[in-house]
Amino acid sequence: MNRSSFSISGEEFARLADYIYRRTGIFYDENKRYYVEKRVFDRMKATGHEKFRDYFLYLRCDASGQEFQRLVNALTVNETYFFREYDQLKCFAEEALPEMLKGGCGRERPLRVWSAGCSTGEEAYTLAIILLEMLDSDGFGFEVHATDINDEVLQQAEKGVYEQRSVREVPSVYLEKYFVPVYGKYCLKPVVKEKVRFYQVNLLDRAQMQKMRGFDAIFCRNVLIYFDDRARREVALSFYESLRPGGFIFLGHSESMSRIAPIFRVRKFKNAIIYQK
Amino acid sequence: MGKKVLVIDDSSTVRSYYRKILEANGFAVAEAINAYEGIEKALEEEFDLYLVDINMTKGTGIDFLREVRSNPELVAVPAAVISTESEEKDVELSLSAGANVHFIKPLKPETLLEICRILTGEVAADG
Amino acid sequence: MEELSRLIELLNSEDEMERLHAAEELGDHTSSEAILSLVSCLEKDESRVVQEACVASLCRIGTEEVAEEVAKLLRSSDPYVRNAASEVLQLLGDRARHVVELLLRDPDPDVRTLAVRVVGEGQFSNASALLRSVVLNDPDANVVASAVEYLGEIGGSSEDRDALHEVRARFSDPFLEYAVETALRKMGE
Numbered sequence: 001m002n003r004s005s006f007s008i009s010g011e012e013f014a015r016l017a018d019y020i021y022r023r024t025g026i027f028y029d030e031n032k033r034y035y036v037e038k039r040v041f042d043r044m045k046a047t048g049h050e051k052f053r054d055y056f057l058y059l060r061c062d063a064s065g066q067e068f069q070r071l072v073n074a075l076t077v078n079e080t081y082f083f084r085e086y087d088q089l090k091c092f093a094e095e096a097l098p099e100m101l102k103g104g105c106g107r108e109r110p111l112r113v114w115s116a117g118c119s120t121g122e123e124a125y126t127l128a129i130i131l132l133e134m135l136d137s138d139g140f141g142f143e144v145h146a147t148d149i150n151d152e153v154l155q156q157a158e159k160g161v162y163e164q165r166s167v168r169e170v171p172s173v174y175l176e177k178y179f180v181p182v183y184g185k186y187c188l189k190p191v192v193k194e195k196v197r198f199y200q201v202n203l204l205d206r207a208q209m210q211k212m213r214g215f216d217a218i219f220c221r222n223v224l225i226y227f228d229d230r231a232r233r234e235v236a237l238s239f240y241e242s243l244r245p246g247g248f249i250f251l252g253h254s255e256s257m258s259r260i261a262p263i264f265r266v267r268k269f270k271n272a273i274i275y276q277k
Numbered sequence: 278m279g280k281k282v283l284v285i286d287d288s289s290t291v292r293s294y295y296r297k298i299l300e301a302n303g304f305a306v307a308e309a310i311n312a313y314e315g316i317e318k319a320l321e322e323e324f325d326l327y328l329v330d331i332n333m334t335k336g337t338g339i340d341f342l343r344e345v346r347s348n349p350e351l352v353a354v355p356a357a358v359i360s361t362e363s364e365e366k367d368v369e370l371s372l373s374a375g376a377n378v379h380f381i382k383p384l385k386p387e388t389l390l391e392i393c394r395i396l397t398g399e400v401a402a403d404g
Numbered sequence: 405m406e407e408l409s410r411l412i413e414l415l416n417s418e419d420e421m422e423r424l425h426a427a428e429e430l431g432d433h434t435s436s437e438a439i440l441s442l443v444s445c446l447e448k449d450e451s452r453v454v455q456e457a458c459v460a461s462l463c464r465i466g467t468e469e470v471a472e473e474v475a476k477l478l479r480s481s482d483p484y485v486r487n488a489a490s491e492v493l494q495l496l497g498d499r500a501r502h503v504v505e506l507l508l509r510d511p512d513p514d515v516r517t518l519a520v521r522v523v524g525e526g527q528f529s530n531a532s533a534l535l536r537s538v539v540l541n542d543p544d545a546n547v548v549a550s551a552v553e554y555l556g557e558i559g560g561s562s563e564d565r566d567a568l569h570e571v572r573a574r575f576s577d578p579f580l581e582y583a584v585e586t587a588l589r590k591m592g593e
Contacts, residue, residue, distance in 0.1 A: 018557075233460045268320040
């Protein structure tokens with residue numbers, strides 16, 4: 001079997017797409033057929049399946065759910081960069097934030113935001129930049145907590161040095177204000193770096209999660225997609241406990257809490273639909 | 278532009294069956310797989326009718342109905358429950374949660390169409 | 405032991421966060437008391453988040469006893485409770501197999517419909533055989549329609565196809581006809 005002769009029939013594709021949609025909420029339409037096919041082909045090769053039908057049955061009936069996770073991993077390449085999913089950040093800054101501030105945080109106590117599964121830190125620093133822009137001139141305080149299970153990415157994140165590719169979406173005024181270009185790379189200024197605390201947390205470790213309390217907003221974008229059904233529900237419950245009443249949870253654009261657990265309220269804002277405690 | 282119907286049912290066969298019948302008769306159809314996806318879609322876009330299943334995981338039809346009936350923007354949209362439950366207590370629960378009608382599956386195409394036409398105001402109920 | 409009784413006691417607390425915490429902690433216990441108290445809390449608690457914590461903990465315990473106790477909730481008049489219970493069975497997979505086989509023969513078609521979904525959505529090693537038997541024998545059109553849909557997805561043997569063709573002889577309902585057609589098409593017919 002080789003890649004050029006491999007293709008999935010329309011019916012097979014529809015069946016796979018429906019299954020992925022049911023499990024994750026991500027819908028791949030016909031336009032994505034080539035994209036999905038390529039990744040399915042790779043997974044078939046890795047698992048030694050010649051026919052799509054056999055692979056699909058293997059995927060469907062694998063009780064450990066591991067193969068499904070691997071396929072999802074292959075389909076959802078996690079490329080992270082500053083100001084990713086701009087509409088949601090806009091919703092956070094312009095709509096959710098004013099509500100949180102009305103509740104008194106920022107004055108009586110610092111606003112606390114958590115980037116859960118922060119990887120190399122782009123999202124956490126983006127949040128710090130947004131909050132510096134929105135709050136600091138008023139003297140409001142805030143903290144950005146950034147956690148990941150992988151301590152290598154955390155070390156990388158703490159350095160605060162990025163390639164051009166990572167900062168391509170940063171508005172030019174912010175790029176000038178908060179970054180220093182050094183030999184073709186971009187170093188964050190201390191004013192941003194000192195606002196973010198990086199540390200290691202496993203989202204499935206309940207003892208660790210019980211220490212995460214009193215957050216006004218949690219960003220956990222494109223992370224839960226790598227967890228199975230059971231783990232996702234456990235993490236959602238932990239997040240519920242980590243949030244203050246009225247706190248917001250931001251998932252990735254293609255993810256939906258509707259596949260995870262029915263415990264948050266759905267809120268419609270101008271720029272996005274957000275789940276709230 | 279035809280009337281817009283949101284189908285909330287966890288069975289893809291049911292969703293595509295309704296879609297086929299309704300689209301052939303001038304309705305526009307959107308789909309959701311459970312209550313919360315239904316709520317997300319109802320908030321994103323205006324619909325003329327909700328067709329709601331009851332038994333769904335991670336948010337049942339009753340959850341959907343209670344949510345839309347407590348939202349001033351969505352409270353007036355008619356909703357038909359179409360579910361397998363046939364006992365009186367099930368019907369009462371649907372109606373008390375805010376359904377306009379409760380029908381029992383499976384539906385013949387002409388019954389489905391009639392429900393949709395009446396509830397979207399395309400024909401009068403006694404017509 | 406003391407810890408266990410303390411947690412069970414806390415499930416009756418007035419405070420939602422205390423109940424939530426207790427429901428989560430009980431998932432680390434595997435005794436009958438823990439299981440029974442979680443099942444009863446899932447059935448009766450008024451907080452959805454506490455109920456969801458019971459679901460998570462019951463899945464974590466994941467024994468056959470959980471399957472047996474949770475199966476009783478499929479008859480609940482509260483749709484959330486019966487669907488949450490079916491989700492637990494689904495996530496237990498083969499550990500719930502014996503219980504699910506009994507549920508597939510339950511006199512109540514609503515219970516059988518839920519059981520078919522458990523088989524279709526869950527990870528059961530004999531799923532196609534179970535679904536085929538429903539397709540061939542169940543008298544209720546809705547139960548059969550649901551089994552037809554899942555068989556179309558995970559089946560494919562000539563026996564599976566024959567079973568689908570048989571449905572046409574047993575029922576003459578336009579929806580069921582459509583479900584059979586769709587399933588056969590999924591099998592590449």
